[in-house]
Amino acid sequence: MSDHDHAVDGAEPHESSASILTYSVGLGLAILATIASFVVSQTNLLWPPGVPMGLVVLAFAQIGVHLVFFLHLGSGPDNTNNILALAFGLFIVFLVIAGSVWIIANLNANMMPMTH
Amino acid sequence: MTTAVSEAPNVEFVHRPDADGPAPTRIVVAYGFWIFLLSDFIMFSGLFATYAVLSGETAGGPTARELFNLRHVFIETMCLLFSSYTCGLGMLSAVRQHRDRFLVFAALTFVLGAAFLFIEITEFAGMVARGAAPSRSAFLSSFFALVGMHGAHVTTGLVWLTYMVAQAVFKGLRPDVIRRLFCFSLFWHALDIIWVGVLTLVYLMGAR
Numbered sequence: 001m002s003d004h005d006h007a008v009d010g011a012e013p014h015e016s017s018a019s020i021l022t023y024s025v026g027l028g029l030a031i032l033a034t035i036a037s038f039v040v041s042q043t044n045l046l047w048p049p050g051v052p053m054g055l056v057v058l059a060f061a062q063i064g065v066h067l068v069f070f071l072h073l074g075s076g077p078d079n080t081n082n083i084l085a086l087a088f089g090l091f092i093v094f095l096v097i098a099g100s101v102w103i104i105a106n107l108n109a110n111m112m113p114m115t116h
Numbered sequence: 117m118t119t120a121v122s123e124a125p126n127v128e129f130v131h132r133p134d135a136d137g138p139a140p141t142r143i144v145v146a147y148g149f150w151i152f153l154l155s156d157f158i159m160f161s162g163l164f165a166t167y168a169v170l171s172g173e174t175a176g177g178p179t180a181r182e183l184f185n186l187r188h189v190f191i192e193t194m195c196l197l198f199s200s201y202t203c204g205l206g207m208l209s210a211v212r213q214h215r216d217r218f219l220v221f222a223a224l225t226f227v228l229g230a231a232f233l234f235i236e237i238t239e240f241a242g243m244v245a246r247g248a249a250p251s252r253s254a255f256l257s258s259f260f261a262l263v264g265m266h267g268a269h270v271t272t273g274l275v276w277l278t279y280m281v282a283q284a285v286f287k288g289l290r291p292d293v294i295r296r297l298f299c300f301s302l303f304w305h306a307l308d309i310i311w312v313g314v315l316t317l318v319y320l321m322g323a324r
Contacts, residue, residue, distance in 0.1 A: 023204040030197050030308075034315075038190060041320040052321055059316040063309050070200055070305040078143055082150050089154030093161040100165035 018072055026069025033062035142295055149299040153306045156269075160310055163262040164317060171322065175253035180322030183248055185239070189319045192235050193311065199228035200308045207301045210289050218289070222281050225304070229274050236267050259318065266314055269307055276300055 037058045040046050046054045067073045073082060138144075171180065206221030240260070243249070250260040280300050283293050 018204075018208060020205060020208060023201055023208075026204075027197060027201045030200075031194070034190075034193050034197065037316065037320055038186065041324055042186070051324065055316050055320050059312050062312050066200075066305060066309050066312070070204060070308070071302060081147055085147075085151055085154055089157055092158050096158065096161040097165045097168060101168050104169045 022069050022072075026065055029065045029069065030062055033058050033065060037062075142298070145295050146298060146302070149302055153302060156306070157310070160262075160265065160313075163258070163265055164313060167258040167262045167318065170254040170258040171318075173254040175255075177253040177256065178246070178248045180255070180259075180318070181324070183243055183246075184319050184323045186319065186323055188235055188239060189315065192232050193315055195228045195232040195235070196308050196311050199225045199232070200305055202228065203301050203304045207297060210284065210294055210297050213289055215284065215289060218284060219281065222277060222284075226274060226277055229270055229277070229304075233267060233270055233274070236263070236270075240264070263314060263318060266307065266310055269310070273300070273304055273307060276303070 037055055040051060040054045040058065067086075073079055073086065075083075139147075202221045202224040206218050206225060209215075209217040209221055243256075248256055250257045277300060280293075280297055283296065287293055
C-alpha cells in the first residue's frame with residue numbers, strides 16, 4: 001500500500017498527524033488505561049480511600065489519549081481555535097458538575113431532619 | 117505536502133499555512149462541528165451532575181453494586197474502543213480514495229457499535245425485569261437518563277454511518293462527502309470520550 005496515492009490531497013484535516021500508526025498507538029494506550037481503571041477499581045492495589053481519585057486521573061489520561069490520537073487535537077496553528085473552544089467547554093462542564101455537587105451537598109447537609 | 121499542490125483537484129483543500137484570507141472549508145467545517153460537540157458535552161455535563169447528586173438515593177431499591185455486571189461493561193468498552201479505531205482507519209481509507217477498504221471499515225464500525233447497543237439494551241431489559249426500572253428510585257432515573265442518552269447518541273451515530281455509506285457508494289468519495297465523513301468520525305470519537313466518563317463515574321465507582 002502506498003501513502004502517496006491520496007487523490008483528494010490534504011482533505012484529511014491533519015494529514016501529517018493522522019496515520020494508521022497514530023490510531024494504533026491511541027488504541028493501545030486507551031486499552032491500557034481501561035484495563036488499569038478496571039484493575040484499580042476491583043483490587044486493593046491502590047490505597048482504598050484513594051481509589052476514586054485514581055480512577056479520575058486514569059479517566060483524564062484516557063480522555064487526553066482520545067483527544068490527541070483519535071481527534072488529532074495538537075498544537076498546530078490550525079488547532080488554536082479548537083483548543084480554545086475545548087478549554088471554554090471544559091470550564092463550563094467543570095462549573096456545572098462541581099457546582100451542582102457542591103451546592104446540593106451543602107443543601108443536603110443543612111436540611112432539617114425529616115420526622116417521618 | 118506542499119509539493120502536491122499542483123496535483124490537488126480542488127484549491128480549497130490546499131494547505132496554505134502563511135496565506136491570508138478565509139480558512140479552507142474543511143477547517144471551518146471541523147471547527148463548527150467541534151463547537152456542536154462541545155455543546156453536546158455541556159448537555160451531558162447536566163446529566164452527569166444529576167447522576168453524581170442522585171447516585172446514592174436508592175429509596176430502598178437496588179444499589180449500583182447489586183446491579184452492574186462489570187464483565188459486560190468491559191466488553192461494551194472494548195466494542196466502543198475498537199469501533200473508534202476502525203472508524204479512524206475508515207477515514208484514512210476514504211481520504212486516500214480506497215472505497216472498498218472504506219466500506220469494510222465502515223461495516224466493522226457499524227457491527228461493533230451495534231454490538232455495544234445490543235449489550236446495553238439487553239442489560240437495560242434485564243434491570244427492568246428485576247424491578248430496577250427508571251421509576252424505582254432517583255438513582256435509577258438518573259442512571260437511565262445518563263446512560264440512555266449515550267445509547268441514543270450511539271443509535272444516532274449508527275443511522276448517520278449508514279447514511280454516509282450510502283453517500284460514499286452513490287456520490288463517491290467527493291470532497292464534500294469526505295468533510296461529512298470527517299464530522300461523523302469526530303462525533304463517533306466524541307462518544308468514546310463521553311463513555312470514559314460514564315464508565316468511570318457510573319460503573320467503576322458505583323460497583324465498588
